[in-house]
Amino acid sequence: MLSAKSAPVVRATLPAVGAAIGEITELFYAKLFEAHPELLRDLFNRGNQAAGTQRQALAGSIAAFATHLLEHPDTRPDAMLRRIAHKHASLGVAPAQYEVVHRHLFAAIVEVLGEAVTPEVAAAWDEVYWLMANALIAVEERLYAEQGCLPGGSWSEWEVVGRTEETADVVSFLLRPVGEDARPLPYRAGQYVSVQVELADGARQIRQYSLVGATDATVRQISVKRERAGATTPAGEVSGHLHDHVRVGDTLRVSAPFGDLVLGGPELGGPELGGPGQGDDLAGRPIVLASAGIGITPMLSLLHELHNRGHRPPVLVVHGDRSPADHALRAEQTALTGKLPQGRTLYFYERDAEPADRSGLVDLEGAPIPAGAVAYLCGPLPFMRAVRAQLLAGGVAAADIHYEVFGPDLWLGHR
Template sequence: MLSDKSSATVRATLPAVGAAIGDIAELFYTRLFAAHPALIRDLFNRGNQSAGLQKQALAGSIAAFATHLLAHPDTRPDVMLGRIAHKHASLGVTREQYAVVHEHLFAAIAEVLGEAVTPEVAEAWDEVYWLMANALIALEERLYAEQRVVAGDVWREWTVTGRAEETADCTTFRIAPADGAPAPAHRPGQYVSVQVELPDGARQIRQYSLITSPGSAVRAITVKRVHGPAAAGPDGEVSNHLHARVRTGDTLRVSAPYGDLVLADSAAPVLLASAGIGCTPMLSMLEHLADTGHAAPVTVLHADRSPADHPLRGDHRALTHKLADATARFWYEQDAEPGDGEGLMDLTAVPLAPGTRAYLCGPLPFMRAVREQLIARGLPAADIHYEVFGPDLWLASA
């Protein structure tokens, strides 16, 4: 809870801080990486930094947290905090790193806002920062304890036991702990971080959803090769490395599983909507529903460029057919086959059972469009859950 004194100051200065938060975030990262170059080399995603995505996510989360403290002083934005904490835990973020962030963030605030940052203003925003930081630290320490790992050391060596080319740009890697010990438990929908050493010596980290259910003896991830202007550089450096260099028998450093988009243990009807590589967490959920004999209706929806671009398309259909009451419908922008939809996903004719819980994963515009359609159909917002690959820009773009 924010103190009354700080609440008044934050309320008065939030418009100015909010208007400048993008500049503050950019200067913060510049200062942080100048002082600690190992962070951009071995912890932060260089592609997201290059594209400015992490700056947008940081700005959105700080502004959203402060706004929530003012509007709902007796509660915390636990959904937002939980999503950040899971991502941090998968990277091994430590308590000590929050002090480093504080140092450079507040130096950036002072430099951007200048004389407007009086001691009173600095004290109020310091309180906001530590309320958010301490909440995240507590959540992350709990996540580490659940997986029996130590902050800063979440990694194990895993062996690639198989590799399959799913589409021209998507490859599945089957993996197993190199020491032969059991794989750590995960929940359907969670991801792992994978750390690889690149030719320049950087040890970059990316997150990939586990596509198999918790009950499966196999663990696997499906990686989409990232194209674009920087496909040979930061934007696609890890995915291209995995596609080009990692073969059966090779070793990867893999984190414990994390992620807050998980299938609830419930007998309620389920809707799984995805686009592109966003189908990967849905495959884990779908397999878990099949494994547990889920009897309520399950609606499986997917949108892609074409059937040839749809990763794990056969698994998508096969797992749906294992369920007692499930239907699958796919939409393609081109080369749609008989029975498939053409163009963008349209839920107008899709049956929606009462009490449905919906799970979405894919590009942000796709998830926004599907969420709007579901709400228009009467599904409560609280029953719609989503996963963003990369920095969560939902808040930043709201």
């Protein structure tokens, strides 16, 4: 909660800070990487930095947090904080790094806003920053503790024991921890791991990949889509490296599992955070699993989990892709859905749709959305925005729609 002294100052200056937040975050990252080039080389996603999406996500999170403090002074934006904390933990962010961020962020604020940053304004926004930072530090420390890690994370070597070309753009890797006594860390269906690879220029870049399959497997599977260059985005450095250079017998550096797209949706800081499943409350609830493209990966783990639990209420599995040939892991998705007592698939393809499928983008208008359903989404942002709106129109409660974003979360305002 903001102090009584700071709240009116933040309220009065939020429009000015919000209007300049893009410029502030751009300058912040320039200052940060000039002082600490190793962070850009070995921690931050260089592709997201080049595209500007990381700056947008940081700006959005600061604005959303400050707005929440003003509009809901007795609560925290737990969903947003939880999602950020899981991503930070997967990267190995340590508490001391928040002081580094604070130093360069406030230097950028002062440089952009100039004389408007009076001591009173600086103190108020300092309070906003540390309320957010300390909340994240506390959650991240609990996440590390749940995984038996020290703050800053835990990395281990994993051997590639299998490689499968799923489609022209998707490759699956089977991974096993190195060492006779090594054991895979337990994870909850829907979670992801970070994978760090050394690139040709010596950078050790990190990306997150959902764990695919049943949580009791002795090996772990990730499925990686090659990220091709777009009009405003560079080709994926890590996905390209994994596709082109990683073969059976190679090793990868892998983090402990994190992520909050899990059955039951854990509350921030609750005893179930990172621990046993919280899905008992879902035993009587219908489920909607909606994905597009490589967003299928966490949905497959959720499907495995529903099957293992003997879930009997309706489960509607929705997936959209460019074509059936581009639909990675379709056979497994279809088979798992068919094993559920009331499982149903609904596939959409932009081209070459088969007779049992639908043509075009995912459109749930008129679809058999079960009453009282809990929904889980993963895919490109335009897909998730559209599907969320359709689910709301179909009677699904906003609190019952959960999602995972691959990359910077530019969708913070929806939670």
